[in-house]
Amino acid sequence: MNINNEGRTSGRIRLWPPKAGAGAFSVMELIITMAIIAVAATIAYPSFSRMAVNGNLRTAARDIMSDIAALKERAMAENTQYAITFDQANNTYSFPGMESGKSLCSSGQGIQLTGVAFGAGTTVTFLTRGTLSQGGNITLTNSRGSTAIIRCNLSGRTHVQFTMQ
Numbered sequence: 001m002n003i004n005n006e007g008r009t010s011g012r013i014r015l016w017p018p019k020a021g022a023g024a025f026s027v028m029e030l031i032i033t034m035a036i037i038a039v040a041a042t043i044a045y046p047s048f049s050r051m052a053v054n055g056n057l058r059t060a061a062r063d064i065m066s067d068i069a070a071l072k073e074r075a076m077a078e079n080t081q082y083a084i085t086f087d088q089a090n091n092t093y094s095f096p097g098m099e100s101g102k103s104l105c106s107s108g109q110g111i112q113l114t115g116v117a118f119g120a121g122t123t124v125t126f127l128t129r130g131t132l133s134q135g136g137n138i139t140l141t142n143s144r145g146s147t148a149i150i151r152c153n154l155s156g157r158t159h160v161q162f163t164m165q
Contacts, residue, residue, distance in 0.1 A: 053144050054164050056108025060140055061148040064093070065158045067102070068124065071095055072156045075126035083125040086116040086138065110143030118152070130156050 068084065075082045084095040091113050092101030104111045116122040118136030125133040131154055138150040145165040152158050 057142040060111045061160045072130045076130040079128045083123050086122045088113050112141050114141045115139035
């Protein structure tokens with residue numbers, strides 16, 4: 001680097017290649033960095049675990065809501081009544097066109113169908129106009145005790161309310 005009479009620099013500053021030993025990590029610095037990362041990961045793991053379990057509950061609730069919406073559209077398009085039947089004992093639900101019941105465990109372990117109330121039954125029936133014969137609720141619970149209540153009104157609209165633990 002050259003300095004002229006006015007105190008300004010002229011020319012280029014050499015940045016690459018660095019001088020020998022400049023900018024390298026020592027083994028001790030590397031070990032300390034790895035230890036800090038390990039401690040941070042150990043502290044963060046329970047939070048990530050909780051987020052994953054609650055995320056599975058959200059996924060299961062949204063899957064049910066999307067199947068309800070699809071069946072509502074199908075009932076209107078084909079001018080035919082369709083029904084979704086919930087089986088609380090087997091933790092599944094089914095509707096016409098499915099070969100077997102859809103399990104809630106496919107959304108993640110620990111998701112349970114804890115309540116279905118559509119009048120006195122466990123079946124959601126869509127009339128030909130896309131409306132429901134009876135409004136009701138579907139309740140899901142996960143292994144942490146978080147709940148999702150899916151409410152279906154007579155017009156066939158659904159809304160989910162989450163209570164996370």
